[in-house]
Amino acid sequence: MTLPNRLRSSSGTGGVTVDLSAVIVAASPDGPRVLVRQPGTNLPVALPSGPLEAHHRTLDAGLRSWVEELVGYRLGYVEQLYTFGDANRHASARGVPNRALSIGYLALVRESRAKQDHDVTWVSWYRFFPWEDRRHGEPAVMALVREGIAGWIAEAPGDERKHREERAGLAFGRAGERWNEELALERYELLYEIGLVPEAHRDGAAVWAPREAVILEGDILLADHRRILATGISRLRSKIKYRPVVFELMPPRFTFLQLQRTVEALAGVELHKPNFRRLVKHQGLVEETGAVASNTGGRPARLIRFRRDVLLERPTSGVGLPAATSRRDLTRN
Amino acid sequence: MTLPNRLRSSSGTGGVTVDLSAVIVAASPDGPRVLVRQPGTNLPVALPSGPLEAHHRTLDAGLRSWVEELVGYRLGYVEQLYTFGDANRHASARGVPNRALSIGYLALVRESRAKQDHDVTWVSWYRFFPWEDRRHGEPAVMALVREGIAGWIAEAPGDERKHREERAGLAFGRAGERWNEELALERYELLYEIGLVPEAHRDGAAVWAPREAVILEGDILLADHRRILATGISRLRSKIKYRPVVFELMPPRFTFLQLQRTVEALAGVELHKPNFRRLVKHQGLVEETGAVASNTGGRPARLIRFRRDVLLERPTSGVGLPAATSRRDLTRN
DNA sequence: TCAAAAGTGTTATCCTTACACCCATGT
DNA sequence: ACATGGGTGTAAGGATAACACTTTTGA
Numbered sequence: 001m002t003l004p005n006r007l008r009s010s011s012g013t014g015g016v017t018v019d020l021s022a023v024i025v026a027a028s029p030d031g032p033r034v035l036v037r038q039p040g041t042n043l044p045v046a047l048p049s050g051p052l053e054a055h056h057r058t059l060d061a062g063l064r065s066w067v068e069e070l071v072g073y074r075l076g077y078v079e080q081l082y083t084f085g086d087a088n089r090h091a092s093a094r095g096v097p098n099r100a101l102s103i104g105y106l107a108l109v110r111e112s113r114a115k116q117d118h119d120v121t122w123v124s125w126y127r128f129f130p131w132e133d134r135r136h137g138e139p140a141v142m143a144l145v146r147e148g149i150a151g152w153i154a155e156a157p158g159d160e161r162k163h164r165e166e167r168a169g170l171a172f173g174r175a176g177e178r179w180n181e182e183l184a185l186e187r188y189e190l191l192y193e194i195g196l197v198p199e200a201h202r203d204g205a206a207v208w209a210p211r212e213a214v215i216l217e218g219d220i221l222l223a224d225h226r227r228i229l230a231t232g233i234s235r236l237r238s239k240i241k242y243r244p245v246v247f248e249l250m251p252p253r254f255t256f257l258q259l260q261r262t263v264e265a266l267a268g269v270e271l272h273k274p275n276f277r278r279l280v281k282h283q284g285l286v287e288e289t290g291a292v293a294s295n296t297g298g299r300p301a302r303l304i305r306f307r308r309d310v311l312l313e314r315p316t317s318g319v320g321l322p323a324a325t326s327r328r329d330l331t332r333n
Numbered sequence: 334m335t336l337p338n339r340l341r342s343s344s345g346t347g348g349v350t351v352d353l354s355a356v357i358v359a360a361s362p363d364g365p366r367v368l369v370r371q372p373g374t375n376l377p378v379a380l381p382s383g384p385l386e387a388h389h390r391t392l393d394a395g396l397r398s399w400v401e402e403l404v405g406y407r408l409g410y411v412e413q414l415y416t417f418g419d420a421n422r423h424a425s426a427r428g429v430p431n432r433a434l435s436i437g438y439l440a441l442v443r444e445s446r447a448k449q450d451h452d453v454t455w456v457s458w459y460r461f462f463p464w465e466d467r468r469h470g471e472p473a474v475m476a477l478v479r480e481g482i483a484g485w486i487a488e489a490p491g492d493e494r495k496h497r498e499e500r501a502g503l504a505f506g507r508a509g510e511r512w513n514e515e516l517a518l519e520r521y522e523l524l525y526e527i528g529l530v531p532e533a534h535r536d537g538a539a540v541w542a543p544r545e546a547v548i549l550e551g552d553i554l555l556a557d558h559r560r561i562l563a564t565g566i567s568r569l570r571s572k573i574k575y576r577p578v579v580f581e582l583m584p585p586r587f588t589f590l591q592l593q594r595t596v597e598a599l600a601g602v603e604l605h606k607p608n609f610r611r612l613v614k615h616q617g618l619v620e621e622t623g624a625v626a627s628n629t630g631g632r633p634a635r636l637i638r639f640r641r642d643v644l645l646e647r648p649t650s651g652v653g654l655p656a657a658t659s660r661r662d663l664t665r666n
Numbered sequence: 667t668c669a670a671a672a673g674t675g676t677t678a679t680c681c682t683t684a685c686a687c688c689c690a691t692g693t
Numbered sequence: 694a695c696a697t698g699g700g701t702g703t704a705a706g707g708a709t710a711a712c713a714c715t716t717t718t719g720a
Binding site for chain 4: 605607608612627629630631632633
Binding site for chain 3: 272274275279294296297298299300
């Protein structure tokens with residue numbers, strides 16, 4: 001086998017186009033928000049995406065520069081997510097095989113500081129993934145999800161059925177098991193594979209469910225942008241546990257409860273208040289400002305701020321979330 | 334700002350080339366190995382890298398197909414690492430700005446099963462990162478590393494000096510702190526930035542150390558392949574802790590000690606035998622085969638095998654490694 | 667008999683998680 | 694008075710990581 005060390009990709013059949021797609025996240029105690037473009041009345045909503053410019057020294061710098069232009073201020077946190085490059089990315093396209101590479105990025109911004117633009121808007125990410133919001137218990141859509149999955153399991157022969165049960169159980173949790181909020185991407189991919197989300201049919205993917213079985217709410221996004229967003233959600237949900245990234249989304253001063261609500265918004269689960277406070281405090285992630293907020297609706301709360309030093313002190317430290325599975329199942333370090 | 338939704342990247346100044354680079358890892362109890370190409374006598378060693386073919390439906394499938402051709406059997410585990418795309422990737426190149434994108438992949442194979450090829454060879458990855466092997470205590474190179482870092486810290490003014498101390502302490506560990514084996518990439522990047530590795534000078538990066546200060550052993554690789562390899566090492570070292578991926582590197586049957594030595598080879602640290610056994614056993618990751626190995630040099634050991642079912646049972650379960658930092662510093666979920 | 671590796675038991679310590687409870691403010 | 698949120702104490706259970714110790718083989 002020959003392994004040409006580097007090949008001009010455009011020299012083969014079909015070309016390669018490369019763009020950057022960004023999951024730009026903001027969050028308030030109310031909910032997580034993501035920046036989307038509404039290109040026109042009848043066109044699907046899309047993630048902001050832009051060209052890869054040759055003059056930027058690094059990919060990260062390129063991403064930063066155009067997102068900063070978009071939101072109007074300097075970004076704190078930027079992270080590459082994944083490079084999406086399925087050939088069926090534009091299945092509807094012309095006959096020539098054409099690969100559209102998309103390098104997905106996650107960026108965290110403080111919504112309050114982001115400028116408004118006619119072209120883009122902030123929307124709750126649960127608009128695209130209603131089954132991911134369990135802050136107030138299991139949402140209504142989950143009945144439809146379970147129904148669809150049950151059908152997919154039921155129609156399989158014996159061996160395969162067990163396999164499907166396990167897969168579904170893993171992604172959506174079995175009875176008595178805790179919901180694992182990090183598996184947002186796995187859940188989306190399962191629903192796509194089963195054919196319960198409309199884009200599976202749009203893409204002509206081999207799916208189980210007939211087109212009529214698409215019963216799930218949750219708005220579709222352009223091309224594979226819903227997958228990219230799911231990747232961003234999963235990554236962020238896991239990252240907040242071991243890096244202090246939530247603070248990139250917080251205002252300069254905040255209360256413990258505001259912080260907790262923000263984490264809950266991102267993770268889509270409820271947390272235990274006293275333990276959350278203690279954990280954050282115990283880790284030395286925050287410090288007192290001396291000020292108090294009296295508009296809390298109850299006893300005034302002390303305003304705290306993030307201790308910037310921790311970024312230099314420790315490789316790992318995040319904000320508390322309950323264990324995904326029982327302790328027995330995890331190897332901690 | 335206009336945000337063209339998708340842009341033919343080749344339409345701007347300079348083109349974009351895309352290739353796939355693979356960190357193909359095997360491991361025996363002796364050490365971790367990575368597959369490299371030795372293109373010619375005077376050319377630098379390189380990671381296998383190949384073109385992105387338009388006809389593969391997914392990137393993963395494309396990567397699999399050519400790596401499988403290379404090693405001669407079906408791959409178990411494949412994971413996308415990162416897309417590297419610095420414009421200075423080929424700093425030495427022609428005047429036209431030309432971006433070489435490289436999508437890095439990690440693949441795990443069982444060395445014994447991999448076919449031999451005239452073009453590629455297995456080498457220990459510690460040949461490229463001698464400071465990462467602490468299985469027998471701190472290696473000799475670390476003296477040079479510390480010396481170089483100390484110089485870099487010393488020449489900085491007050492504020493910046495503290496900052497550098499913290500960064501170095503984070504990556505290489507402070508006195509009394511445990512070595513964090515996962516930070517292989519961070520360590521490489523720091524050494525690059527300081528200018529202690531030769532490729533920093535080759536690339537013309539803005540570095541502190543003069544070219545003569547390059548005192549570090551550790552073989553260089555083509556282009557940014559050493560960075561890609563460091564990314565793979567870091568990723569694998571963190572992954573073995575929460576997913577049962579080590580077993581992709583093990584033969585069908587093995588002893589506890591073989592498993593432990595393999596983990597140690599990858600992580601570059603020594604582990605505590607009794608606790609390691611218990612942890613693996615307790616997690617239900619393995620089962621008895623009934624057979625014993627009597628060539629162990631001591632009491633014969635029971636041969637065990639990986640329980641394939643666990644892949645379906647649990648989202649997370651890895652193999653034990655001691656904590657990177659003191660427990661106090663971590664939020665465990 | 668000794669070296670080398672296999673394998674078991676035990677314990678101090680710390681982390682997680684849940685429960686109970688008091689405090690301060692606005693209506 | 695009471696609702697709402699702020700804030701502290703404590704204790705059961707579980708995981709970690711160290712220590713000591715026994716067992717089984719080959720040389």
